[in-house]
Amino acid sequence: MRLPGWRALAGRLAVVLCAAQPGLPALAAPQLDLTVKLEPAQGSLSAQALIALPAHEAIDLRIDARHRITSMQLDGGALRASTEGGLQRIRIAAAKQPRRLELRWAIRADAPDAAASHRDTLTAFAPQIGEAGSFLPAGGAWYPLPFDGAGPLLHRYRLTVDLPAAQRALAPGDRQLDTVRDGRRTVRFDMAQDSEGADLMAGPWVEAERSVRSIDGRTLTLATLFHPDIADQAEGYLDAAASHLARIEQTLGAYPYSRFSIASSPTPTGFGMAGLTYLGVDVLRLPFIRHTSLPHEILHNWWGNGVYLALTGGNWSEGLTTFMADYALREASQGEDGARAMRLDWLRGLSALSPAAQGRLADFGGRTHDASQAIGYHKAALVFLMLRDTLGATAFDSALRDFWQTHRHRRAGWPDLRAAFEHASGRDLGRHFALWVNGSGLAAPTIAGAVAGPDGLTVTLQQPAPHYPLAVPLHVRISGETRVEQVALQGAQARVSLPLTAGCAELALDPDFRLARRLAPGEAPPVLREATLDDTLGLTVLGDERLATAARTLTAQWLDRAPGAIDAAQPPGRASRMVIGSFAAIDGWLARHRLPARDRDGEVVAWAMRAPAGGTLALVAARDADALTRATRALPHYGQQGWVTLAGGRAAARGQWPAATAWTKVCVR
Numbered sequence: 001m002r003l004p005g006w007r008a009l010a011g012r013l014a015v016v017l018c019a020a021q022p023g024l025p026a027l028a029a030p031q032l033d034l035t036v037k038l039e040p041a042q043g044s045l046s047a048q049a050l051i052a053l054p055a056h057e058a059i060d061l062r063i064d065a066r067h068r069i070t071s072m073q074l075d076g077g078a079l080r081a082s083t084e085g086g087l088q089r090i091r092i093a094a095a096k097q098p099r100r101l102e103l104r105w106a107i108r109a110d111a112p113d114a115a116a117s118h119r120d121t122l123t124a125f126a127p128q129i130g131e132a133g134s135f136l137p138a139g140g141a142w143y144p145l146p147f148d149g150a151g152p153l154l155h156r157y158r159l160t161v162d163l164p165a166a167q168r169a170l171a172p173g174d175r176q177l178d179t180v181r182d183g184r185r186t187v188r189f190d191m192a193q194d195s196e197g198a199d200l201m202a203g204p205w206v207e208a209e210r211s212v213r214s215i216d217g218r219t220l221t222l223a224t225l226f227h228p229d230i231a232d233q234a235e236g237y238l239d240a241a242a243s244h245l246a247r248i249e250q251t252l253g254a255y256p257y258s259r260f261s262i263a264s265s266p267t268p269t270g271f272g273m274a275g276l277t278y279l280g281v282d283v284l285r286l287p288f289i290r291h292t293s294l295p296h297e298i299l300h301n302w303w304g305n306g307v308y309l310a311l312t313g314g315n316w317s318e319g320l321t322t323f324m325a326d327y328a329l330r331e332a333s334q335g336e337d338g339a340r341a342m343r344l345d346w347l348r349g350l351s352a353l354s355p356a357a358q359g360r361l362a363d364f365g366g367r368t369h370d371a372s373q374a375i376g377y378h379k380a381a382l383v384f385l386m387l388r389d390t391l392g393a394t395a396f397d398s399a400l401r402d403f404w405q406t407h408r409h410r411r412a413g414w415p416d417l418r419a420a421f422e423h424a425s426g427r428d429l430g431r432h433f434a435l436w437v438n439g440s441g442l443a444a445p446t447i448a449g450a451v452a453g454p455d456g457l458t459v460t461l462q463q464p465a466p467h468y469p470l471a472v473p474l475h476v477r478i479s480g481e482t483r484v485e486q487v488a489l490q491g492a493q494a495r496v497s498l499p500l501t502a503g504c505a506e507l508a509l510d511p512d513f514r515l516a517r518r519l520a521p522g523e524a525p526p527v528l529r530e531a532t533l534d535d536t537l538g539l540t541v542l543g544d545e546r547l548a549t550a551a552r553t554l555t556a557q558w559l560d561r562a563p564g565a566i567d568a569a570q571p572p573g574r575a576s577r578m579v580i581g582s583f584a585a586i587d588g589w590l591a592r593h594r595l596p597a598r599d600r601d602g603e604v605v606a607w608a609m610r611a612p613a614g615g616t617l618a619l620v621a622a623r624d625a626d627a628l629t630r631a632t633r634a635l636p637h638y639g640q641q642g643w644v645t646l647a648g649g650r651a652a653a654r655g656q657w658p659a660a661t662a663w664t665k666v667c668v669r
């Protein structure tokens, strides 16, 4: 994911942003000169900002209220800050002559918590300073961020960091200096483009570098900044970064920065910032990350950290990055079968969301929990897939290259994407964007019926309101031959004629899952996530107090909210339910409710099952409470599986239940 900029502060800023600012004319993007002294062992940072204010320009700066401003001067005269909404604000009205603002402040921060969960790292933006690593996201206002009435301003900066020689520092921008003298290191970053700000990271890193040539002929530096215990992975990551970068440049155009760095974090982060990615040490150890998270974060240099997000109207960058990195790589490496499996995963997750949890893409800010990921990443990726299927790859790719050239280093939103796709295709996409981006929910097209006539078979497709503009792939199998009819379903109904005058045809609506639609009950075999994503999920625990405690810890890790308890005697119905217990207790419960028996063994076995009444069951059977506790960290990672067995807290085996396309048979007599 992309580091969610200032939105981390949204709650605290809400009041501030509504306040009009009379007397402040529109602000130009300022240039900040930041000098920082970082002491990881002391958990402290002292800093100075110099801002040259041109004549006739005002400025409105905001810095986290927890940081102690030690001096503040405007042309040598004293100045005061006010505190509002957790931020200290410094407002300076325009003047006839150029002026110089100087600010000094100090930050004390805790060391990063290596035990933090990934979910914690998505929402924590307080500065962290420690010997294992330091992280000061710009969105946390660790330095005075320039604002106007609408929100934070893009700005340029020069950042000079002084820190112990054993540590290295990283921030977006060209690295212009990295020298060691008298036991201290000095590093300078110059951000010469309008940017979203200086995210500062440091750590006891070993650096490796490689030069590559960009598509427009520049020399780019690829670098890894890894903790010593993973330093041997540098070559593999540099190889992967070089190949992903070249592939993306082929599609979209030249990489917009001079360096790309991969830095390791002591906490399980997964962030992309301009020109760098910041991934947890334990994340980087996983062998697949260089082909999954890495290309995703590299692509964010175009989407999100190259074209920045508009301050309102929704985050389009995760969906587009998921579509062009995660999905494109799956398509390239595993072919259509792998791509289809990914689309099915997305539709499963989306179909599992209750109507209340079906948010709008226009409201998606960033990933905070699994449901927001399903919408902001997966539904948005499907919206781009449907666009490509409708417009064709040529117009689709040309629209994105045009969008990139027009909006790089500026903010842009969904309406700008719409304009680019309309321009490239010559089509009005108003309804597509109105329903998919500004509306919530999924399409639900079905085969309504088929009527035989003298000219053949007329098949009617229908969909409930709202009527999405759909190009429905209708698979038609006649005498063993399958062909695909693209049926334009714009309103409530559409008809298509098939040249069948005798015999039977079999029909399947979108069996390859190319539409953002609600899966029909039973259309796909169940996976664990179908239950765990359902915000109406109930919980039944079978076992003693020790097992119940372990079960509570597991559900706190796994679920976005605490589920309501359901009595074991209540038979499974139409609602989703998680049932946790010992092997004997679960086996007994299944038998009592006449459900299929468990057919897998291990220390812990979890599997999804569809109850006869339609509800999805997530069953977790454990040898004992200790085994369940050991599985707590791993289990939530296997939501896309139909079943998983664990031993020693790790997955031993996993898989999905087999699926078959449901064909509808229609005959002409």
Ligand SMILES: [Zn+2]
Binding pocket: 001, 002, 296, 300, 318, 321
């Ligand atoms: Zn992302």
